[in-house]
Amino acid sequence: MPITSSLAKSSPAATPSGLNEARGCMQVLYSAVRSETLKRASPLSAEDQCLQSMPDASPTKWHLAHTSWFFEAMLLRPYLPGYRPFDERYFYLFNSYYDALGARLARAERGLISRPSLDEVHAYRRRIDNDMAQLMEQSDASLWQRICPLIMLGLNHEQQHQELLLTDIVHALWRNPLRPAYLAPADQSPLPKGHAREPRWMDFPGGLAPIGHEAGGEDLFAFDNETPRHTVLLQPYRLCDRLLTCGEYAEFIDDGGYAQPRFWLSDGWAMVQQQGWRAPIYWSRPDGAREPEDWRVYGLNGSLPLAASEPVTNLSFYEAAAYAEWAGARLPTEFEWEAAAADPRIDQACGHAWQWTRSSYDPYPGFRPTPGATGEYNGKFMVGQMVLRGSSLATPSGHARTTYRNFFPPAARWQFAGVRLAKDGKS
Amino acid sequence: MPITSSLAKSSPAATPSGLNEARGCMQVLYSAVRSETLKRASPLSAEDQCLQSMPDASPTKWHLAHTSWFFEAMLLRPYLPGYRPFDERYFYLFNSYYDALGARLARAERGLISRPSLDEVHAYRRRIDNDMAQLMEQSDASLWQRICPLIMLGLNHEQQHQELLLTDIVHALWRNPLRPAYLAPADQSPLPKGHAREPRWMDFPGGLAPIGHEAGGEDLFAFDNETPRHTVLLQPYRLCDRLLTCGEYAEFIDDGGYAQPRFWLSDGWAMVQQQGWRAPIYWSRPDGAREPEDWRVYGLNGSLPLAASEPVTNLSFYEAAAYAEWAGARLPTEFEWEAAAADPRIDQACGHAWQWTRSSYDPYPGFRPTPGATGEYNGKFMVGQMVLRGSSLATPSGHARTTYRNFFPPAARWQFAGVRLAKDGKS
C-alpha cells in the first residue's frame, strides 16, 4: 500500500510541508478505508443489515456505526475543540466493550436496533467523516503527533470490522432456510475442479528467531499485542507449503473423523457431542448422500458444490487440531509460523484463510497495553483464546502482516479459518 | 359490523342472487380486514418490521406473511383449481404451529428472515388477495358452503394477528434503549389527569347461566373453543363496574406489593424473584424516585407519564392475582364474566383491556376441535394457560364478543391485559 509508505516517510514534525504531506496521505488512506466498509455493506438491504444471528456476531449496521463511534470516542471527543455529538445516545449504543468509556448496549441485543435506521447511520458516518477531516485539517504538528497513531488505530480497527462484517453476515444469511447469497457468483465460470497438488514439507532449522513487530520497520502500524519484539528459541520443525484443502478435509470426515474421540481434544469432543458436529459448520450433504462430491459448502456466494482444491475454511480450532492429529501431524506454533512466513517456499501465507496455531493467546514478554481506553483493545482478551496467523480472502488489502496476531476462542467456527500443518523437525 | 349482518342474512344456497350477495359481502369484509393489517404496519420501517424481541413475539413482516399463508394453506391449496404457489418455500417459513401441514421454521428464528424482503412479502399478500378473489368469484353454492366458514376463520385469524402485531412491536421497540414510539401521540392534547371515579360493586345472583357461542345467534362467527354452548351453575358474586386503573395499581406497588410473598401465587412469586419484577413490564421510575407521579409507562405512543385514571394493562396473570389478593378481592371466573358482560351496569367490558380471569383454559363439556388442520387452532393449547375475557384498545373493531375466550400463559406480560375485580356474593 504505497500510501502508507508515503505516510511513513513524511516528517510532520520537521516542516510545515511535511505536516501537509502527512495530512494529505492520511486523508487519502482514511477515505479509502472508510469507503471500503460501505462497499462491503452495499449488496445488503436495510433488513439484512439489521440481523444478528448470535451474540458473537453483529449486524452490518452496527459495524457501520461502531467503526464511526471509534473515531468519535478516541479522536473527536478528546481532540476536536467544540465537538458536538451527532447523537449523544449513540455513545451507549455503539460502544463495543470499552469499560473505560461507560455503559453500553448488551452484545446480544444489537439485533434489536431497528432505530437508528440505516439512513441515520449513514448520516452519522458522514458527520464523523466531516469532523475527522476538520480535525486533521486543524491539527498542528504537536497535535498530529498525538492523533496520527490513533487515526491509524481507528483505520486498522475498521479494517478488522470489514472482515467481521462479512463473516457475520454469512452466518446470518446461512441461518435463513432460503440460504440467500451475500453476493451471487460474479459469472458463470466453472468452479475449480480436481484436487490440489500434493503438499510438500519444508524444513526449518529452528534456533533463535526474532518475533513481533519492529518499531521503525517495514510495517508502519502494528497492534500492541504484537509487541515487544523479542527473541524466541525454536526447535527444528517442518511446515506444509500450502494450506489444507476441502478435498483433504472431506477424507477426514469420511474416515470417521467426527465419530472417534481419539483425534480430539477433550473440550473439542464435548462440542462434537453436545452440538452434534458432523462436518464444518457450512457444509451439508443431502440425507443419505455419502460421497465427497455430494458436499455443498455455503459461503459468500451462497451454497456451492465443494471445491476440492480450495483451502478449507470455517473450521474451529478443535476441528483443525483433530484433523492434524488424524493426519499424524500437528498445528504450528505462532512462532514457527512467523519465523517461516516470509520464506518463499511457503505458499498461501496470506489472503486465503487464517491459520489456527497451537499457541494460546498469551502476552509477549514485557507486553503492556497502551494507556487509556485503547488499552482495552487487545490485552484484556489474553485468556481462553487461540492465535491465528496469516489472513483470509475477507481480510482487506493492506491489513495483513507476518507479525499479526488474530485470536478467537477455540470453538469459533464462523471465521475464515483453516489449517497449515506442521511437524517436528529432526534435531 | 353491518357487513357481517348482511352476510348472516344472505342465503347463498337458496338462490343465485343470494350467493352473489354473500360473495359481495365477503369481498367487502375481506378487503376491510386485509387492509387494516397493512395499515397497522404502515408506521414501521422495513427494519422495524424484521425485529423479533423474544420467541413469543413475531416480526411484523412475519405477521403479514403468515396471515396470507393461512389463506393459502386452508383455502387456495385445497380449493383453487390449478393454484400455483407464489413461492413453495413460504409454506415452510410462514407456518406457525400446524403440525398437520408439515415442518416449519422454529419460532425463535423468525427474526432472522431478512429475506424475503418486505417488498416481496407485500407482493405475496397481493397474490394471495388476487387468488382469494378468484376463488370467491369461481365458487358455486356447494363450494361456498365449504369455504365460507374457512374464509371467516381466516379473517378472524388475521384480526388476532393485528392485535399481536401491535403487542409484539411494542415489546420490540421497548427493548431498544432509545425507546422509540410505534406512533407519536397524535396531538398535543394533554393526557387525562386526576383519578378515576370510585368503583362500584355490582351484585349478580348466580344460578344457571348459558355459556358459550350460540349457533345461529347474534354472532355470525365464533372459534371452536367457545363451543358447545352449555349451562353452568354459578354462586352469587359481585363484579367491579370498571377496570382497575394505573393509579390504583401504583398504590399496590408503593405498599410493597412486589416485596411480600403472601399476595402471590407460588409460581408468581418465583417469577418476581427470578426476573426481578418490581412493577409492570413497561413501567419505569428514575433511580431514587419514589412518588406515584414519577412513573412513566411505555406503550404504543412511546414513554409517557402515568395516567392514573386509565386502565392498567400489560399485567401478567400473576400480577393481576396478586393485586386482587392485596385488595381483598379476587379475579372473576370466565363464567361469571360472561354471564355479566352484557349487563348495562358493567363498564369497559370491551375495548380497553383484556381481563384476566381465575379460570384455566380448559375445554368446555363436549368440546371437539374442528376436523383437519384448523383443529389445531385452539384445542391443543388447552393446558397451562389462563382465560382472558373482553378485548383491548388494540383489538380490531368487530372482533370482540362476550363469548370470546382469549388465553395466555400466566407469566405473559406483553399483552394489553388488565384486571376487573370480583368478590363472592351473599348466598
Next chain:
Amino acid sequence: MPITSSLAKSSPAATPSGLNEARGCMQVLYSAVRSETLKRASPLSAEDQCLQSMPDASPTKWHLAHTSWFFEAMLLRPYLPGYRPFDERYFYLFNSYYDALGARLARAERGLISRPSLDEVHAYRRRIDNDMAQLMEQSDASLWQRICPLIMLGLNHEQQHQELLLTDIVHALWRNPLRPAYLAPADQSPLPKGHAREPRWMDFPGGLAPIGHEAGGEDLFAFDNETPRHTVLLQPYRLCDRLLTCGEYAEFIDDGGYAQPRFWLSDGWAMVQQQGWRAPIYWSRPDGAREPEDWRVYGLNGSLPLAASEPVTNLSFYEAAAYAEWAGARLPTEFEWEAAAADPRIDQACGHAWQWTRSSYDPYPGFRPTPGATGEYNGKFMVGQMVLRGSSLATPSGHARTTYRNFFPPAARWQFAGVRLAKDGKS
C-alpha cells in the same frame, strides 16, 4: 380406620373423659402415622436417604426431618410453653415452602445435607415425638380445640410425604445405572400374566352434583382445597370401569403414539421432542427390541418384565391425554370423577394409581385458604397444575377419600399416576 371414627365421636369439650378419650385416640393415630414413615425409610441405607435426583424430589432424610419440622413449626413453637428447639438451624433447613416462616434452604440443595446425619435426624424425630406427646398430654379442652385440627393436618401432611418418599426414592435409584430396587420382590411368585379383562363403559346421567368435602360428614379431615362444598352441573358422561393397563398403553406406543403430534397437546408434544420421550419414564426395551413383551418397567421392586394387566402408572398428564386422544376418548373432569367415585360399578377408584383429570387445579367457588402459615399449604399452588383423583399403591392406608384433590404439573412423570378414560354421554 376405626381410630378416626372414635376421634370423630369423642367430645373433648364436653367432659374430662371426652377429652381424655380424644387425646388417647390421637396418640394412637399419631404413633401409627409417625412409625409408618420410618418403616418406609427402613429398607434404605443412610447413603440412599441422602440422595436428591432432581429439584422436584427430596431426599428420604429430608422427608423424615421436614415432617417433624411441620409439627415443630405449627404446634410446638406456638403452643408448647417453654419449648426449646432441638436445633435452631433445622428451622431453616427443613422448611419446605412456607414464606410466612422465613428463609429456607433452596429446594435443589436438599441433596447436599449430609449433616445432620441420619442418626441426628432420627434423634430429632424422637424429640419432636416426645414434645408432641407432652403437648397433647398438657392440653386442656380449650387448647385441644385449637391444636386438634393442626395435629390432624400434620398427620395428613406426613402421609403425603410417605407417598413422596417412595416416588422420590424410586426416581433416585432409577438414576443409578445399577438400577437397584427399593425393595426386592417379596417372593418368587410369578408376576400376573395375560391381559386384563375388557373394560366396560358405565353411563352417568349428569345433572346437579354436590362436590367437595362436607363438614361434619363421613370424613373427619379434609384439606382446605376440597372446600367449600358446592353444586356443579354435569352433562351426561361415561366412565371406564377400570384403569388403563400397561398392555393397553404398550399398544399406543407401538402404534406410533410418541411419533405423531396429532394426539398431543402442544406443550406435551414440545416435551416429547425436547426430552426425547419414547415411552413412560420407567419403561425400557433393549436396543432393537420391538415387541410389547420386551418392555421392562422399573418400580419399587426394581426392573421387572411388563405386567400387561396391571394399571399403567408414572405417566405425565400429557401422556395420559395423548393416550385418550388416540383411543377416541378423553380424561374425566375432576367433578365427573368425584360424582362417580362411590358408584359400585367403578373399580380401582383408589389404591392403584392416581388418575389424571381434565381439570386444571383452580379454586372452588368461595375458597379461602386457612388463615396463617397453614394457608400456604394448598392455595398458592392453584395455577399451572392439573388435578389427580383417587389414590395409588403408595398412598398410606386411610389417607384417600373421594373428595381428595391431588395436583401436579402436567409434565410430572415420577408419580404413580395413571388413567381412567371417559367419554361424553348421550344427552
Next chain:
Amino acid sequence: MPITSSLAKSSPAATPSGLNEARGCMQVLYSAVRSETLKRASPLSAEDQCLQSMPDASPTKWHLAHTSWFFEAMLLRPYLPGYRPFDERYFYLFNSYYDALGARLARAERGLISRPSLDEVHAYRRRIDNDMAQLMEQSDASLWQRICPLIMLGLNHEQQHQELLLTDIVHALWRNPLRPAYLAPADQSPLPKGHAREPRWMDFPGGLAPIGHEAGGEDLFAFDNETPRHTVLLQPYRLCDRLLTCGEYAEFIDDGGYAQPRFWLSDGWAMVQQQGWRAPIYWSRPDGAREPEDWRVYGLNGSLPLAASEPVTNLSFYEAAAYAEWAGARLPTEFEWEAAAADPRIDQACGHAWQWTRSSYDPYPGFRPTPGATGEYNGKFMVGQMVLRGSSLATPSGHARTTYRNFFPPAARWQFAGVRLAKDGKS
C-alpha cells in the same frame, strides 16, 4: 522420599535380587499411597462421602473407587492372568474420562451413586490391593519393565485424587448452610496473628533455561506433560520471594478490586458480574461489616477468622491476575517459575498454595502423549486451561517437584490456588 530413591537405584532387569528389591520397594510405596487415601476419607461419614456439589467435583467415595479402577483398567485387566473383576459394572461407574476404555457414567451424576455402598467400595479397594500384590509378586523382569511405570503412574494418579478429595469435600461441606468442618482444628492454639513480613523482589537474569523433566534425573517419575525437556529463552525478570497473603488480598477487595473492570481480563470481569463475585469463594463477612478483620474464611477446619499472614488460596486465575494488575505486577510464566523454583531465595515454592502462572497449558515442543489409554491422561486437556506450579498444603508428601505442571480452567475457584507475583526485570 527414600523409598523412591531405592526404587530408582534397584536393577530389576539385571539380577533376581534386583527384581526382588524393586518389588519390595514398590510394595511399600503402594501401601503407603493407598492407605493415605483412606486416611483422608476417614473423618467423613458414609453420607458425606456420597456428596457431589458440582459437576467439577466428585464424591469422596467415587475418588476411592476411581483410583482403584485405574489400577484395574491399566494393570490388572491387561496384565494379571485370569483376572476376574470384582464387579463388571464398576468399569462403567468409575471410569473418569478415558474414551478408549468405553462408555462411562456422566460426570454430573456421580453424586447419585448411593450404591455401591461405602462398605462395598472398601471391599473393592481391598480386592484391587490383593490383586495388585499378586501381580507384582508374579511378575518376572520382563513384565516388571512394562508394569513398573504404570504402577508409578497409578500411584501418582491416586495422589492427585488425594488432593482433589480434599478440595471437593471442602466445597461440598461449604455448600451446607451449617458449614460443618472436614476436620475440627486440632487444638486450641491461637491462629497466627499479625501480618506477614514485607515481601522482597528477587532478580533473575533470564537467558537460556532448561525446562521440563529430565529422564534419569533426580525425579524418578514425571507425567508426560512435563516432557520433553527443552530449552527456553527468558527475558530478565523478578519474582516475589513469598506468596501473596490473605491480608494483602483483603486490601485489594477493600480498594474496590471487585468493582472496577480495569483490573480484570474480559472473561474474568464477565464472571464477576454474572456470578456476583465480591471476594474469594470461601470468604464471608456479616452483612454490613466492612473491616478486614471481619472476614471469615472457610476451609479444611471450617469457618475461621481471616489469618492475615497466611497465603491466600482458592483464587481463580482471573482473581489472581486482577490482583497482580492492581498491584502493578504480573503473574510469572511457568518457565520463569520453574527456572527459579530451586533458588534458595524463593520461599514457599511448594507445600502452601499452587501458584497460578501467566502460561496457558500448551504442549511442550515435541510433546507426544504416551501410547494407549494412558495417553488421555494429560494431552487432551491442553486447551482452555492455565498452568499452576508448586504445590499446596493438600498435596501429598513426595508428590511435588519443580517441573510439575498442574492445570485448571481460569474460572476454577475450589483449588488451593494462590499467587506469587512477578515483574519484568531490567535488561
